[in-house]
Amino acid sequence: MTVSDATARDDLRDTHLGDAELHARLTRTWRTGSGWIERLSSVDHKVVGRRYIITAFVFLCLGGLSAVAMRLQLARPEAKLLGPDLYNQLFTMHGTTMMFLFAVPVMEAFAVYLVPLMLGTRNIAFPRLNAFSYWVYLFGGIFLWASFMLKIGPDAGWFAYVPLSGPDYSPGKRVDVWAQMITFTEVSALAVAIEIIVTVFKQRAPGMTLDRIPLFVWSMLVMSFLIIFAMPAVMVASTMLILDRLVGTHFFNPAEGGDSLLWQHLFWFFGHPEVYIIFIPATGMVSSIIVAFARRPMFGQLPLVLSLIAVGFLSFGLWVHHMFTTGLPQLGASFFTASSMLIAVPNGIQIFCWLATLWDGRPVFKTPLLFVLGFFFIFVIGGLSGVMVASVPLDAQVHDTYFVVAHFHYVLIGGAVFPLIGAVYFWFPKITGRMMSERLGKWNFWLAFVGFNVAFFPMHILGVQGMPRRVYTYLPEMGWGPLNLLSSAGALILFISFVLLLINVITSLSRGRLAGDNPWDAGTLEWATTSPPAPYNFSRIPFVTHREPLWDNRERLPVVTGLSVDSREVVSGTLTEAYPELRESSPEPSIWPLLAAIAVAGTFLGSIFTPWAVVWGSIPVAITLTGWFWPKGTPEDEK
Amino acid sequence: MKHRSVHDVSQLPTYGFGSISPIWWGTLGFVALEGTGFALAAGAYLYLWQVNGQWPIAAVPPNHWPGTAMLILLLASLWPNAMADRAARDEHLGRVRLWLIVMTVLGFVAVGIRFWEFAHLNVRWDSNAYGSITWFVLGLHAVHLITDLGDTVVLAALMFTRHVTGKRYSDVSDNAFYWYFVVASWVPLYAMLYGIPRL
Numbered sequence: 001m002t003v004s005d006a007t008a009r010d011d012l013r014d015t016h017l018g019d020a021e022l023h024a025r026l027t028r029t030w031r032t033g034s035g036w037i038e039r040l041s042s043v044d045h046k047v048v049g050r051r052y053i054i055t056a057f058v059f060l061c062l063g064g065l066s067a068v069a070m071r072l073q074l075a076r077p078e079a080k081l082l083g084p085d086l087y088n089q090l091f092t093m094h095g096t097t098m099m100f101l102f103a104v105p106v107m108e109a110f111a112v113y114l115v116p117l118m119l120g121t122r123n124i125a126f127p128r129l130n131a132f133s134y135w136v137y138l139f140g141g142i143f144l145w146a147s148f149m150l151k152i153g154p155d156a157g158w159f160a161y162v163p164l165s166g167p168d169y170s171p172g173k174r175v176d177v178w179a180q181m182i183t184f185t186e187v188s189a190l191a192v193a194i195e196i197i198v199t200v201f202k203q204r205a206p207g208m209t210l211d212r213i214p215l216f217v218w219s220m221l222v223m224s225f226l227i228i229f230a231m232p233a234v235m236v237a238s239t240m241l242i243l244d245r246l247v248g249t250h251f252f253n254p255a256e257g258g259d260s261l262l263w264q265h266l267f268w269f270f271g272h273p274e275v276y277i278i279f280i281p282a283t284g285m286v287s288s289i290i291v292a293f294a295r296r297p298m299f300g301q302l303p304l305v306l307s308l309i310a311v312g313f314l315s316f317g318l319w320v321h322h323m324f325t326t327g328l329p330q331l332g333a334s335f336f337t338a339s340s341m342l343i344a345v346p347n348g349i350q351i352f353c354w355l356a357t358l359w360d361g362r363p364v365f366k367t368p369l370l371f372v373l374g375f376f377f378i379f380v381i382g383g384l385s386g387v388m389v390a391s392v393p394l395d396a397q398v399h400d401t402y403f404v405v406a407h408f409h410y411v412l413i414g415g416a417v418f419p420l421i422g423a424v425y426f427w428f429p430k431i432t433g434r435m436m437s438e439r440l441g442k443w444n445f446w447l448a449f450v451g452f453n454v455a456f457f458p459m460h461i462l463g464v465q466g467m468p469r470r471v472y473t474y475l476p477e478m479g480w481g482p483l484n485l486l487s488s489a490g491a492l493i494l495f496i497s498f499v500l501l502l503i504n505v506i507t508s509l510s511r512g513r514l515a516g517d518n519p520w521d522a523g524t525l526e527w528a529t530t531s532p533p534a535p536y537n538f539s540r541i542p543f544v545t546h547r548e549p550l551w552d553n554r555e556r557l558p559v560v561t562g563l564s565v566d567s568r569e570v571v572s573g574t575l576t577e578a579y580p581e582l583r584e585s586s587p588e589p590s591i592w593p594l595l596a597a598i599a600v601a602g603t604f605l606g607s608i609f610t611p612w613a614v615v616w617g618s619i620p621v622a623i624t625l626t627g628w629f630w631p632k633g634t635p636e637d638e639k
Numbered sequence: 640m641k642h643r644s645v646h647d648v649s650q651l652p653t654y655g656f657g658s659i660s661p662i663w664w665g666t667l668g669f670v671a672l673e674g675t676g677f678a679l680a681a682g683a684y685l686y687l688w689q690v691n692g693q694w695p696i697a698a699v700p701p702n703h704w705p706g707t708a709m710l711i712l713l714l715a716s717l718w719p720n721a722m723a724d725r726a727a728r729d730e731h732l733g734r735v736r737l738w739l740i741v742m743t744v745l746g747f748v749a750v751g752i753r754f755w756e757f758a759h760l761n762v763r764w765d766s767n768a769y770g771s772i773t774w775f776v777l778g779l780h781a782v783h784l785i786t787d788l789g790d791t792v793v794l795a796a797l798m799f800t801r802h803v804t805g806k807r808y809s810d811v812s813d814n815a816f817y818w819y820f821v822v823a824s825w826v827p828l829y830a831m832l833y834g835i836p837r838l
Contacts, residue, residue, distance in 0.1 A: 013649050015644070015649065125661050125665065126661075190672055193672075194665055194669065197668055198661050198664045198665050198668065201664055202661045206646055228671050228672045229671070229672075232672055233675075233679050235676065236683070240683075240775065243764075243771070243775070244771075247765065248765035249764050249765060249770075249771035249774075250766075250767055250768045251687075251768060251772065256768055257687065257691045257696045257768035258687070258768040258771070259686070259687060259690050259768070262683060262686055262687065265686070269679070528640060539642075543645050543646055555640075555641065556641045557640045557642055557643065558642075558644075558645040559642045559643065560644070560645070560646040561644045561648070562647045562648040562651075563648065571648055571651075572661055575658070580646070580648050580651060582651055582652055582655050582659060582660075583652070583653050584661060626793050629793065630793075630797070630802075637804075638802070638804050639654065639804060639805065
């Protein structure tokens with residue numbers, strides 16, 4: 001027997017197998033078992049991605065309910081529904097939940113689910129890190145909301161400005177909870193960012209050169225770079241804050257040489273890119289939906305990609321515009337005004353490319369496209385009020401008023417949530433195998449669109465009239481009552497639209513029309529596989545010849561062969577050309593990432609009580625990480 | 640959809656070194672984010688230095704000898720580190736074991752020196768903002784020393800088990816790559832922590 005015979009016997013390849021045997025063997029190799037330990041051990045990017053998406057929407061629900069409670073309180077002057085303490089906790093929980101537990105994780109969740117499918121690979125890079133990141137995120141979210149239920153919910157705003165959040169003005173554990181929740185969510189977000197970058201760089205299907213990468217994937221790649229360079233700032237800041245509170249350091253204490261503006265600089269060096277971490281992935285969703293429903297490839301792919309990258313760079317040069325009222329030197333203020341206006345240019349280029357694509361296409365107005373059109377309308381208004389507050393004199397007038405609340409909700413809900421809901425309608429068939437109801441979808445869209453504008457447009461006027469943010473009530477003599485009532489009515493309509501979305505999701509799960517592989521006749525690779533995709537994603541790895549591969553090859557998909565079917569293998573290739581270099585083995589399921597996440601969560605939790613928790617906690621963390629990395633003798637380990 | 644085979648990958652290797660290896664890129668990603676952390680911590684140091692007229696605040700400058708000893712040790716460790724990397728790329732088990740043991744010993748010495756440094760900063764973390772940021776920067780770097788040491792210890796132990804395969808050599812090479820970052824980051828931090836208080 002020759003060596004190659006032995007290899008063929010021990011390590012069967014996909015080259016000559018028939019469809020049925022290929023499916024059976026790949027399923028056995030890649031599936032997640034049904035026992036509960038096996039489920040907890042899953043490293044399938046689709047399983048983890050689905051958990052991420054569902055968890056993020058649960059937090060959207062909690063964050064949304066806290067907003068509804070605040071709107072009910074503000075609906076009329078001197079209402080007694082909520083007291084000031086609970087109100088402070090609610091607006092802090094709302095902002096913190098929406099930013100850290102919903103917006104960033106939900107975008108990463110879609111990336112975790114879709115990027116490997118769009119790239120034509122079988123799993124995300126570092127799948128165990130991916131599972132670990134989910135558990136850390138989940139524990140961080142539970143930690144925050146359990147604290148709120150125990151009446152130790154943070155109450156110093158989602159930005160936790162010092163000195164209010166410092167040891168002198170916020171005794172107790174509330175701000176410590178906030179600061180460690182940051183650590184949980186940032187560890188998780190940073191891990192996912194690295195997975196996405198390496199997946200995009202190394203695991204693209206052969207033939208997917210840089211100019212054939214889908215725009216959705218480009219947007220997730222740019223988002224990941226923003227996360228890597230922005231999130232360390234908030235981790236540094238929140239660590240300093242907890243040290244000031246716990247062990248008596250003086251980073252932010254002016255009496256001992258500290259400086260409270262240091263907090264604002266560090267926070268907004270993260271906080272401004274954060275807006276783009278949320279918005280840029282949404283642009284990827286918009287691009288996917290527009291191409292599929294305009295029925296033509298994107299107009300201006302290259303300027304769109306360059307605009308994404310330009311926005312990414314520019315987003316790091318804007319943070320000081322959050323600090324215009326802190327008495328900065330005039331030159332600094334002028335510089336940041338200019339850079340804030342400059343970022344409108346690449347964003348404008350993107351919008352014009354999308355409009356041109358729709359103009360030249362044959363648009364089909366299904367629910368996902370409606371949400372994209374809603375995005376245009378709302379986001380452009382938010383962008384325009386953004387150009388207004390980029391100017392220092394105007395900003396000084398409306399700073400800390402409802403004008404700013406209106407502005408950033410137009411940007412974030414218009415810019416991110418509308419595309420996201422469109423994305424839910426668009427990819428739901430792929431994830432579940434069933435279509436959502438179009439009729440309910442149209443109701444969902446129009447209620448969301450009307451509700452949103454009724455809720456938030458009046459806030460512009462309230463802001464100009466001088467109504468400050470973060471007040472739990474106001475006097476009738478201020479004359480703000482009618483517009484607040486209108487705003488609260490809009491909030492209820494918006495809330496109902498989300499109830500419709502939930503109903504649509506639940507009923508479609510069991511009763512939706514079967515979707516088939518490619519219900520929208522879209523062109524990217526996730527539509528080349530079954531809905532929902534098999535555990536192994538693709539029975540053979542696709543070979544990419546075009547930017548919209550499925551439009552280029554309607555009959556027979558070009559594929560590469562030669563991968564093992566009895567152990568987990570993916571193709572790893574060169575950075576620019578995606579020329580295959582390795583049959584890289586992909587880690588099999590493991591319970592250790594969950595155990596490591598439990599050890600890490602225990603350490604973080606303990607650290608709000610004693611600094612020694614970090615020392616003693618490092619022991620279980622080291623043990624679980626070693627267990628995670630130690631080879632188990634499987635074929636994947638031993639290659 | 641029907642398939643049409645256009646390319647065969649069955650002869651490709653299952654592991655590679657440097658930029659061929661996905662783990663190398665993952666390590667680079669962690670280097671980028673941790674490097675950002677160092678840059679921001681250094682930025683905070685410079686910021687606090689600028690807003691305070693007096694620096695160090697109510698303290699004498701730190702004794703630089705422990706830090707200098709660290710600098711010399713880390714720079715000297717570049718050579719055995721490069722040897723470990725080369726042995727891994729040659730897939731030479733004996734030399735990999737030897738140089739990993741050397742790197743483990745050097746790692747323990749470095750962590751020991753770091754404790755010595757903390758003891759001779761001439762300021763406590765809770766004395767003032769100068770003390771806080773000095774301890775913070777030094778602590779951040781210490782976390783990296785300890786992490787890489789832990790990684791090296793586990794890898795060294797692995798190389799004495801039956802699990803030595805091609806991929807393990809690639810892991811050793813990536814571990815050596817991370818150590819370059821730990822050393823490179825110390826050079827500017829050393830200059831800042833021990834130089835600026837003497838200006």
